[in-house]
Structure formats: C-alpha cells, structure tokens
Amino acid sequence: MNTFEFLGQSRQNRRSILQGLGVAAVGISFGGLTACGDSGGGTASTGEEATLNFYNWDTYIGETTLEDFAESSGITVNMSLFATNDELFAKLRAGNAGYDVIVPSNDFVERMIQSDLLEELDHALIPNITNIDPTFIEVPYDMGRKFSMPYTWLALGIGYRKSAMKGPIDSWKPLFDSNEYAGKIALLSEAGDIIRLGAKYLGHSVNDITPDIIAEVEAMMIKQKPFIRTFHEDNGQDLLLSGEVDLVLEYNGDIAQIMTEDDDIDFVIPKEGSQLNSDNLCIPKGAPHPLNAHAFINNLLDAEVGKKITEAILYPTPNAAAKALMPPEYANNPVIFPPADRMAICEYAAFNETLQPLYETAFTRIRAA
Amino acid sequence: MIALFKRREPVAPLEYTRRWSMRLWVIAVTFFLYAPLVTLVAFSFNDSRRNIVWQGFTFKYYERALNNSSLMEALVNSLTIAALATVASIILGAMSAVMLWRFRFPFKGAAEGAMALPIVVPEICMGVAMLVFFAKIGFPTDLPWPLNLGAITIAHITFCFPFVTMVVRSRLTSFNREEEEAAKDLGASEFQAFRDVLLPHMKPGLIAGGLLAFTLSLDDFVITFFTSGPNTITFPVKVYSMVRFSVTPEVNAASAIVIALTIILTTIALKMQSKMGGIAQQGH
Amino acid sequence: MENWKSAKAMFAAVAAVPTFWLTFFFIIPLGIVWLYSFGTNTSLTEIEISGTFSNYARALDPLYLGILWKSILVAAATTVICIVVGFPVALAITFASDKWKPWLLLGIMLPFWTNLLIRTYALMAVLRREGYANQSLGWLHDNLGSLLPFIGLPAPGAYEPMELLYNNFAVIFGLVYVHLPFMVLPLYAALDRLDKSLIEASLDLGAGHFRTMLTIVAPLAAPGIISGIIITFVPALGAYLTPDLLGGPDSQMIANVIERQFKRANDWPFGAALSFILMYATFIAIAFQAMKSRQAEARQ
Numbered sequence: 001m002n003t004f005e006f007l008g009q010s011r012q013n014r015r016s017i018l019q020g021l022g023v024a025a026v027g028i029s030f031g032g033l034t035a036c037g038d039s040g041g042g043t044a045s046t047g048e049e050a051t052l053n054f055y056n057w058d059t060y061i062g063e064t065t066l067e068d069f070a071e072s073s074g075i076t077v078n079m080s081l082f083a084t085n086d087e088l089f090a091k092l093r094a095g096n097a098g099y100d101v102i103v104p105s106n107d108f109v110e111r112m113i114q115s116d117l118l119e120e121l122d123h124a125l126i127p128n129i130t131n132i133d134p135t136f137i138e139v140p141y142d143m144g145r146k147f148s149m150p151y152t153w154l155a156l157g158i159g160y161r162k163s164a165m166k167g168p169i170d171s172w173k174p175l176f177d178s179n180e181y182a183g184k185i186a187l188l189s190e191a192g193d194i195i196r197l198g199a200k201y202l203g204h205s206v207n208d209i210t211p212d213i214i215a216e217v218e219a220m221m222i223k224q225k226p227f228i229r230t231f232h233e234d235n236g237q238d239l240l241l242s243g244e245v246d247l248v249l250e251y252n253g254d255i256a257q258i259m260t261e262d263d264d265i266d267f268v269i270p271k272e273g274s275q276l277n278s279d280n281l282c283i284p285k286g287a288p289h290p291l292n293a294h295a296f297i298n299n300l301l302d303a304e305v306g307k308k309i310t311e312a313i314l315y316p317t318p319n320a321a322a323k324a325l326m327p328p329e330y331a332n333n334p335v336i337f338p339p340a341d342r343m344a345i346c347e348y349a350a351f352n353e354t355l356q357p358l359y360e361t362a363f364t365r366i367r368a369a
Numbered sequence: 370m371i372a373l374f375k376r377r378e379p380v381a382p383l384e385y386t387r388r389w390s391m392r393l394w395v396i397a398v399t400f401f402l403y404a405p406l407v408t409l410v411a412f413s414f415n416d417s418r419r420n421i422v423w424q425g426f427t428f429k430y431y432e433r434a435l436n437n438s439s440l441m442e443a444l445v446n447s448l449t450i451a452a453l454a455t456v457a458s459i460i461l462g463a464m465s466a467v468m469l470w471r472f473r474f475p476f477k478g479a480a481e482g483a484m485a486l487p488i489v490v491p492e493i494c495m496g497v498a499m500l501v502f503f504a505k506i507g508f509p510t511d512l513p514w515p516l517n518l519g520a521i522t523i524a525h526i527t528f529c530f531p532f533v534t535m536v537v538r539s540r541l542t543s544f545n546r547e548e549e550e551a552a553k554d555l556g557a558s559e560f561q562a563f564r565d566v567l568l569p570h571m572k573p574g575l576i577a578g579g580l581l582a583f584t585l586s587l588d589d590f591v592i593t594f595f596t597s598g599p600n601t602i603t604f605p606v607k608v609y610s611m612v613r614f615s616v617t618p619e620v621n622a623a624s625a626i627v628i629a630l631t632i633i634l635t636t637i638a639l640k641m642q643s644k645m646g647g648i649a650q651q652g653h
Numbered sequence: 654m655e656n657w658k659s660a661k662a663m664f665a666a667v668a669a670v671p672t673f674w675l676t677f678f679f680i681i682p683l684g685i686v687w688l689y690s691f692g693t694n695t696s697l698t699e700i701e702i703s704g705t706f707s708n709y710a711r712a713l714d715p716l717y718l719g720i721l722w723k724s725i726l727v728a729a730a731t732t733v734i735c736i737v738v739g740f741p742v743a744l745a746i747t748f749a750s751d752k753w754k755p756w757l758l759l760g761i762m763l764p765f766w767t768n769l770l771i772r773t774y775a776l777m778a779v780l781r782r783e784g785y786a787n788q789s790l791g792w793l794h795d796n797l798g799s800l801l802p803f804i805g806l807p808a809p810g811a812y813e814p815m816e817l818l819y820n821n822f823a824v825i826f827g828l829v830y831v832h833l834p835f836m837v838l839p840l841y842a843a844l845d846r847l848d849k850s851l852i853e854a855s856l857d858l859g860a861g862h863f864r865t866m867l868t869i870v871a872p873l874a875a876p877g878i879i880s881g882i883i884i885t886f887v888p889a890l891g892a893y894l895t896p897d898l899l900g901g902p903d904s905q906m907i908a909n910v911i912e913r914q915f916k917r918a919n920d921w922p923f924g925a926a927l928s929f930i931l932m933y934a935t936f937i938a939i940a941f942q943a944m945k946s947r948q949a950e951a952r953q
Contacts, residue, residue: 053599058610078600079439081610086916087594090497093698093919094504098599111919115697183816189897191917228902230819243783244818353697360918367905368720391745395757398742402764402833405775408785409767412778465671472664474657482936483675486683488884489935491891493912494686494928497921502682527678530671535884536839539876543846559663573845577838580758581884584765584834590894608770624771631766 044075046291053288054079054296055088055099057279060152062309069299075292092117096286100293106278107192109148110141110351118147119283125294128301131321139278140348148280149297150318152253155276155338155346156193157269159237159255164246172201172270175249177220182227184246186239189231191363192356193275194221196349197249201272207350211358218362222369231367240265251277253315256335267335273345278318406628413621434622439602444623447604450518450593451586454525458582459575461526462533466574467567469534470541487528488535496595499524503596520596521603525586532585533578540574690925700921708926717910717927721934724906727821727896728889731828735836735885736878738829743840744866747847758841761834769831773898776827780817780899787814819901827895832888836881843877844870879945887935907931 044050054066058081066077080099082088085108091097093115104112112118123129126149129137136150160169166180174180175187176198187194196206198217229245236248237258248255255267281300283293299305306322316336317323323331330336416425434440465484469477487495503520512519544567552562590605597603608620657664690709692702711717746757764772779785791814801807817823847870855865871878893908900906907927914924 055599058607080597080599080602081607082594083610084916086919089919090916091500091595094500097504111697117698191913225902230901233897242781244781357918357920360913360920364720364905364910364913365716367903368716369903391741394741395745398738398833399760402761402830404785405772405779405830406764406767408778409771409775412775461671461674464667465675468664468667468671471654472657472660472668473654474664474668480672482940483680484671485936486932487679488887489891489932490683491893491908491911491928491931493893493908493915494925495683497915497924498682498686499678501685502678505685523678527674530674532884535880536842539839539880540842540846542876543843559660563663570846574842577842580762581835581838584762587766588769590769605768605770608768620768620771624767628763628767631763 044073044292044295046075046289046295048289048292050075050292051289052077052292052296053098053100055082055102056080057082057103060103060279060313062305062312065300065305065309068305068308069296073295073299075295077296092284096284098288099284100287100289101296102282102284103151103279104148104282106139106141106276106280107349107351109280109282112282112284113142113147114351114353117285119285119287119290120146121149121283121297122294125291126298126301128298128303131301131303131306131319133318133320133323136278136318140350142280148282149301151279151281151300152313152315153276153278153318154251154253154316155269155343156188156197156249156274157252157255157267157338159240159248159250159258159265159267161240161243161246162264162266169247169268170271172197172272174247176201176224179227181247183229185228186230186232186236186245186248187228188236188249189233191359192349193249194366195359195362196275200274201270203272206275206347207352209352209355214355214358214362218366221366225366225369252335252338253313256333257314259335269338269342269346271345273347274342276346276348278348409621410625410628413618413625415618415621430618430622431626434619434626437619437623440604440607440619440623443602443604443607444627446518446601447587450522450525450603451583453518453522454529454586455579455583457522457526458530458533458586459579461530462578462582463537463571463575465530465534466537466541466571467563470538484531484534487531490528492528492589492591495524495528496592499527499592500595514600517598517601520598521593521601524592524596525589528589528592529582529585532581533575536578536581537571537574540571544570686921686925687929689922690929692922694920694922697919708922709930711923712926712930717907720905720910721907721931724890724908725934727825727828727906728886728892730825731832731889732836732882732886734825734829735833736882739833739836739840739881743837743844746837746841747844761837765831765834769894770898772830773827773895776830777818777899780823780826782814782816782818784818786817790815818899819904821900821904823899823901824896824904824906827899828889828892831892831895832885835884835888839877839881839884840874843874843881847873875945890935891931 052075054077056079061079066079070076082091085105088102088104089108089111092099092102092112096117109118123145129145129149132150136153137145139145139150142148158169158172158175164181164184175185195214195217196209198220199209199213200206202213202216202220204213230239232239232248234251234254236245236250237254239245240248240250240255241258241262250267252267252269255265259265259267281297283290283297287293300309301319303319303321303325306317306319307325310317310319310322310326310330314330314336317326413430414426414428416427416429469481469484474480499520508520548570549562549566552566553559557565588605590609593603594606594609597606604623657668688702689700691704691706692700693705693707695701742761746754746761749757777784781787817826851869851873852865855869856862860868890906891908893906893912896904896906897909911924911927911931914920914927918924
C-alpha cells in the first residue's frame with residue numbers, strides 16, 4: 001500500500017470524524033437552544049401572542065431595556081439587526097417578513113409613507129407622546145406624527161482634531177473646496193448627503209436642488225477628490241480617533257462618543273448650515289403583533305426608559321422628559337445639543353423621488369473620475 | 370553544534386518541502402496570512418471600547434462575549450448553517466461533477482453554464498433574487514429553530530455547491546476509467562464501482578471543496594442578510610451591523626473563541642485519524 | 654465520456670437532485686431578476702416588466718464600462734499575484750511529509766474561517782498610517798538610520814508614514830489576502846494526483862526545476878490551475894466589501910456600483926441590468942474553461 005492510498009484512507013477517516021463532530025456540535029447546540037428558544041409562549045395583556053420582532057440598529061438600545069420591558073409587560077422582544085436604511089428598505093419592499101417595530105431614519109420614513117409600507121399609529125395607545133419635545137411633533141417628514149415616533153436625532157457637521165488645525169474651523173470650505181488639509185479629510189459615503197451639503201455650502205437650501213446645482217456640486221467634488229483620503233461608511237469617528245485623518249464629515253452623536261476618549265477632538269456645525277437627521281420608531285404594514293408594537297413604542301418613550309437608553313448610546317434625544325433626567329454634562333454638552341443659532345440653519349432633508357437617482361449617478365461619476 | 374546544521378540525509382530532488390527556499394516562502398506566506406489575525410486576538414484583550422488604540426489589558430470582553438446571548442446565538446446559527454450547507458454541498462457537488470464529467474447528454478452546454486452561474490452572479494443580485502423568490506412563494510418565517518434557518522441554508526447550498534463541483538471536476542479529469550472497468554469486469558455493480566473506485570479518487574477534491582464551501586458559508590453576509598427572518602441572527606450580519614458604532618473588542622473576543630474552537634476540534638479529529646490510521650496499517 | 658442512455662439509472666441518480674435544486678432555487682429566482690432588468694420602476698416598490706432595453710442601454714454607458722474595465726484589471730492583478738504566491742505553497746503542501754500535510758492545509762484555511770469584516774478591520778489596523786506596518790518600518794528607519802552616520806552617510810530625516818491604505822494597493826492587497834486559499838486548494842487537489850515519476854524523468858533528462866514546472870507540471874495540472882483561476886478571478890471581480898473599506902476615493906469597483914443601485918438608489922431594474930452585463934462578460938471566461946477541459950478530456 002503506497003503513501004497515496006494510505007492518505008486516501010486516512011482522509012476518509014478524518015472526514016467522517018469531522019462530519020461526526022459537526023453533527024455532534026449541531027446536536028448539542030440544538031439541545032441547548034431549544035431551552036432558550038422556548039421564549040414567550042402565552043398571551044400578553046394586549047391579547048396577542050407575547051412576542052415582538054424588533055428590527056433595529058446594533059447597540060441602539062439600552063443595556064437592560066428589553067429585559068425590563070419583558071418584566072413589566074410579559075412580552076419577549078426578539079431584536080434583529082440591520083446596518084443601513086437601504087438594507088431595511090430593500091428587505092421590506094418585497095413584503096414584511098414578520099417585523100413589528102422598525103427604526104428608519106427620517107428620509108426613509110418619508111419613502112416608506114409614500115410606498116404605503118407603514119401602519120398608522122394609534123396615539124391613544126401611546127400616551128407617552130407627551131414626553132416628546134414639541135419641536136419634534138410637527139416635522140416636515142411626518143406632520144403630526146401619524147406614522148412614526150422620534151427615537152433619536154442627529155446633526156451632521158465637522159469633527160476635527162484641534163491640535164492639527166491651522167485656524168478656527170467654521171465652514172464647509174476645508175472639506176469641500178480647499179487643499180489646505182490635503183490627504184487628511186474623510187467624507188461620508190452617502191450620495192444624497194454629499195450633494196445636499198455641497199449645495200448648502202454653495203448657498204442653496206437642501207430641499208431646493210435642481211439638476212444644475214447637482215452638476216455644480218459634482219464639479220466641485222471632482223476637483224476636491226485628490227485631497228480626500230477616503231469616503232467612510234459612518235465610521236469616520238474611528239478614523240479621526242486613530243489619527244488617520246484630521247477632519248471628518250460626521251454626526252454629532254458619533255463625535256460626542258469619541259470625545260470621551262480623546263480631549264483633542266471637537267465638533268462644529270459650519271456657518272453655512274447643515275442637515276438634521278432623526279431615527280424614528282415605526283410599525284410596518286403586516287406586522288403580526290401591532291398592539292404589542294404600540295405598547296413597546298410607548299414604553300420606549302417613557303422618561304425613565306428613555307434616560308437609560310440615552311445613557312447607553314449618548315445620542316441627542318427628542319424625549320424632553322428623559323433629557324430632564326440626564327446629568328447636566330449631557331444636557332449642556334454643546335456637541336450633543338448644538339447652540340440654537342446653529343440649529344436654526346439646519347434642515348431636515350426631504351425625500352425626493354426624482355432627485356435621488358440623480359444624486360446616485362452624480363456620486364458614481366465623482367468616484368469614477 | 371554542527372549537528373544542528375548538518376542535514377540528517379541529503380535532500381532528494383523531489384522533496385521540495387525540505388528545501389529552505391520553499392520553507393521560507395511558506396513561512397512568509399503564513400506570516401502574511403496570520404499577522405492581522407494575531408493583532409485581532411491581541412486587541413481582544415484591549416481595555417477600550419474601540420479597536421483603535423491600546424489602553425490596557427483585560428479579560429472583560431471575553432466575559433461579555435460569552436454572556437452576550439445574541440452574539441452566541443448568532444455564532445451558533447452561523448456554524449449550524451455552515452455545517453448543514455457544507456454537507457449538502459459536498460453531496461450535490463459530487464453528484465453534479467460526476468454527471469458533467471462522465472455523461473454526454475442533450476443540453477450539456479446549457480447545464481455546464483447553469484452550474485457555473487452561481488459563481489458568477491454578484492452576491493447582491495442573488496440576495497435580492499432569493500428575497501423576492503421566498504417572498505413570492507410564501508416561505509414561512511416563523512418556524513422553530515433550526516427550521517427557521519431553512520431559507521438561509523437553502524440559499525447557501527445553492528451558491529456553495531457549484532464551487533465544490535468545479536474543484537471535484539478538475540480532480541476527476543485525472544481519473545483513469547480503466548480502473549472502473551476493471552472493477553466491473555471483476556463483478557462489481559455500477560454502484561459498487563462508484564463507491565469503491567471513483568469515490569476514493571475524488572476524496573481530495575471533496576475535502577478541498579468541502580473546506581471551500583464551509584468557508585464561503587461561514588463568512589457570507591449579503592445573501593444571508595436578505596434571506597434571514599426576524600428571528601435569525603447570524604454572525605456576519607451581527608458584526609456588519611456594528612459598523613455604525615464601531616467594532617468593539619467583544620467581537621474580537623468572539624472571533625478568537627471561534628478560532629480556538631476550530632483549532633481544538635480539528636486537532637482532535639486529526640489525532641483520532643492518526644490513531645485509526647495506525648490501526649488500519651497494522652491490520653495489513 | 655459515455656452517452657447518458659448507456660447507464661440511465663446511474664445518470665438519473667446523479668443528475669436528478671442537483672438539476673432540480675439548481676432550477677428551482679437558482680434559475681427561477683434569477684429569472685425573476687432577469688425579467689426585472691427589462692422593467693421600469695413604476696413606484697418606489699413596484700416594478701413593471703415592460704420589455705424595455707433602456708436599462709441595458711444605460712449600463713453600456715462609458716461611465717460604467719470604464720468601471721467594469723478597471724474592476725477586471727484589479728481582479729486580474731489579484732489572480733496573477735495569487736498564482737505566483739500560491740503555486741509554491743500548493744507545491745510545498747503536495748510534497749510535504751504525510752505528518753505535516755493536514756496541518757499545512759488547515760493552516761492555509763484557518764484564517765478564512767474568521768469573519769471577513771473583522772479580518773478587514775485587522776488589515777486596516779496593520780496598514781493604516783499609525784498601524785503596525787508603518788510603526789515597524791518607522792522603528793527600523795529610525796534605529797537603522799541612526800546607525801548610518803557611523804558609515805559616513807548623512808542621517809535620514811523623520812520617517813514619513815507610507816500610504817498603504819485607502820488606495821488601489823490596499824484593495825489588491827486585501828483581495829489577495831482574501832482569495833489566496835481559493836487558489837491554493839484547487840491547485841493542491843490537481844497537483845496531488847500528479848504522477849511524480851514524470852517530474853523525476855524530466856529532471857533526469859537535464860531540465861532544471863523551474864523549466865520542469867513550466868513545461869511538465871503546469872500543463873498536467875492545467876484543469877486545476879484553470880479552476881483555481883476562475884474561482885479566484887470571478888469572486889474578486891464581484892468583491893465589494895474589500896474595495897469599500899480599504900479603497901480610496903477612486904477605488905470603486907463594479908460591484909460597489911451594483912450594490913448602490915439595489916440599495917441606496919432603489920433602482921432594481923438598473924442594478925439587474927448591470928449585474929447581467931457583468932455575468933455575460935464573465936460567462937465568456939467560463940465557456941472558455943469548459944471548452945478547454947473538454948479538449949483535455951477528449952485527449953485522454
């Protein structure tokens with residue numbers, strides 16, 4: 001028997017052992033998980049089955065929020081994760097696979113309302129709506145909060161490393177239109193935001209954009225491209241922290257999070273104005289447990305629960321009652337809650353069906369240039 | 370001292386692996402492959418919320434990873450899917466490789482093309498296709514574990530087995546059909562000839578293909594994302610969704626645990642194999 | 654190769670399940686998307702299949718063809734590097750002693766059972782401006798540089814970190830990193846069953862090792878090499894996570910554009926058209942391989 005037959009035989013043994021181990025592992029985990037998979041049988045006080053399918057961003061909830069809710073209401077929450085709004089929309093447009101509560105951003109709330117993908121909310125089941133700061137009730141993307149409840153809000157701006165700056169930073173110019181910080185800039189890889197903010201820098205409103213303005217912004221960006229280090233996927237705060245770049249286009253909440261780890265970082269909303277975002281709680285059409293969903297949303301808007309969530313994620317909160325319970329370092333932090341004069345020049349970006357594809361094509365051209 | 374540098378026996382022309390140049394090359398490649406992994410494991414002990422700067426040594430992320438039930442559930446789901454998909458892919462891949470290698474039949478060209486398509490399709494296109502397909506046929510989404518992983522597993526098998534087919538088929542081209550005919554002359558049935566002559570020859574291809582399929586399945590993100598339901602968290606999806614808030618050392622710790630588990634399991638398998646191989650040799 | 658009619662039972666046994674599976678779970682879903690490529694968006698979620706070719710016309714625009722060409726170049730570079738790096742490794746595993754073989758195989762596969770995203774982040778930690786590559790190079794530069802005055806050369810200036818990340822170099826590096834085992838495994842499977850006496854004969858007749866490799870081993874292992882090339886080139890062409898994370902502002906590959914259509918742009922028909930153009934292009938390579946392997950089989 002030469003070496004190769006021997007190898008063939010031993011491989012057979014090894015293979016069947018590996019297969020056996022694999023089956024054993026599957027069997028063990030099967031046994032182990034049927035115990036934990038046995039969640040929330042029985043009915044909740046709402047009369048529905050005592051479970052809820054929650055589709056959320058990762059780590060976008062308090063440390064004990066779901067357990068506390070399970071205790072107080074008897075409803076077990078299954079939280080699944082998505083990473084971007086587009087993924088959420090792509091999954092839901094083919095049909096609701098069984099999600100009860102989702103967390104889209106404001107422009108996607110608009111998109112989903114226009115696509116008839118959301119259930120109308122019954123305000124009678126959400127008494128905690130009174131906790132919300134009144135400025136967040138009549139918002140352009142969902143007047144009167146018929147389809148959504150606000151969860152967090154964010155503002156786009158410039159995060160920068162103080163020691164590396166040659167002068168005060170107060171404009172979009174270093175990011176969009178100058179080679180002062182060549183090779184040390186990172187922009188958000190989001191077509192709509194880039195075009196809209198470029199337009200804002202050039203003096204237009206974010207909701208007042210025409211194809212000519214898009215072409216103007218595109219030309220400016222193509223000129224700026226050699227000085228940009230990278231287009232980041234919402235991890236700009238890491239790039240800033242690691243010293244890879246010195247200026248990023250990022251959300252104030254993300255920058256506030258890294259400011260706790262590095263004193264040399266600061267944030268500003270430029271004088272030309274910026275864009276506001278907000279993440280919202282919605283119920284998609286075809287949700288299997290709508291009453292549970294309402295109860296869950298109401299719970300998330302509670303002051304104490306909201307406080308715990310905010311402590312965990314440190315994003316700006318639209319929940320005035322929760323904000324009142326937070327320590328002053330949070331409520332008075334100028335990065336998390338920018339001064340009123342800067343907030344006044346920020347707008348929500350409306351979703352525009354005809355312009356969105358133009359933004360995408362322009363961005364493809366910018367990146368291919 | 371000189372004995373250290375003296376070769377035990379001279380290197381034969383064909384013993385490539387004993388040449389220093391080859392060994393150096395393999396060591397260099399191994400370094401290239403493992404250096405980022407070593408940093409990954411090293412950073413799992415980092416006492417910082419982010420993975421950027423070193424701030425101190427701690428075990429707390431291992432504790433948090435093991436106690437993080439959703440992370441553990443995601444890992445178990447991914448391993449289960451990968452195991453099931455690998456087994457099914459090996460079977461389907463072997464069958465289709467034999468079919469393509471051995472037989473002439475009408476529309477064979479089309480079959481070969483169709484078999485190659487899953488390798489060529491961009492993942493996102495396939496993900497969307499499966500999403501729409503499962504929605505249209507009304508695939509149930511509230512089955513108990515592990516049946517709720519059904520949609521994902523089906524999708525994984527579909528894109529994994531053509532890789533196995535390709536590897537096994539290239540292995541089959543070196544098969545001498547006379548061996549099979551000799552077996553049949555000696556009285557073996559069609560099936561026996563397949564099992565005892567063809568299958569052993571295919572084994573290295575099956576192993577290589579199986580390893581490939583396991584890797585592809587374990588790491589797949591796009592297709593898994595589009596075919597997963599409300600109750601099915603898988604590891605790549607969980608990790609990818611952490612992008613928005615930056616990857617904590619917890620994930621590094623979980624990956625280190627997976628690596629350690631894999632090493633332990635395969636070491637056991639190899640040790641058992643050498644024992645059994647020894648017994649088999651004695652039997653001769 | 655025999656006609657299927659001569660062994661019908663065997664043929665049915667091996668052909669039934671894979672064919673059904675492929676048809677039902679792949680051809681049909683893909684067919685739906687193929688139909689979409691001839692459709693238009695009538696609303697944000699509805700697609701009407703109107704039999705229009707406008708999506709394909711748009712996809713053949715020079716903008717997208719340019720991106721496709723660039724992606725082909727990057728994938729080709731990746732494949733070539735993988736062959737150069739992987740062939741000696743596959744050779745070493747084939748000729749290793751039986752004790753070491755499984756360990757070497759495992760050693761090659763192990764990094765690839767780690768999640769791609771985490772591995773990419775780890776690569777970024779190595780390649781970035783203040784990452785380990787630059788740190789070690791900087792340390793060498795400073796320490797060795799301080800020795801230079803002893804031989805009379807001027808001391809070099811401060812170390813400028815090399816730009817190893819956010820450019821095409823990083824993308825190719827990352828792609829090679831991810832796709833290396835996809836090249837090594839098929840190569841190993843092909844080399845393993847090679848008749849070693851042929852190599853011995855060639856060496857006896859006076860050919861050097863390198864020449865033996867090129868003229869004897871490579872042609873015999875050709876099916877394995879070609880399947881390795883295809884398994885490396887095609888996924889590299891369709892890679893989008895690696896260029897996304899490691900690439901610079903102009904490292905945009907075709908898969909990134911396709912992803913953008915299915916996600917942010919919400920333009921499924923156009924994304925479908927782009928995907929199918931990509932598939933038609935790579936299909937030619939597959940057909941080429943099928944032709945070659947049928948030639949090899951016919952020769953036997």
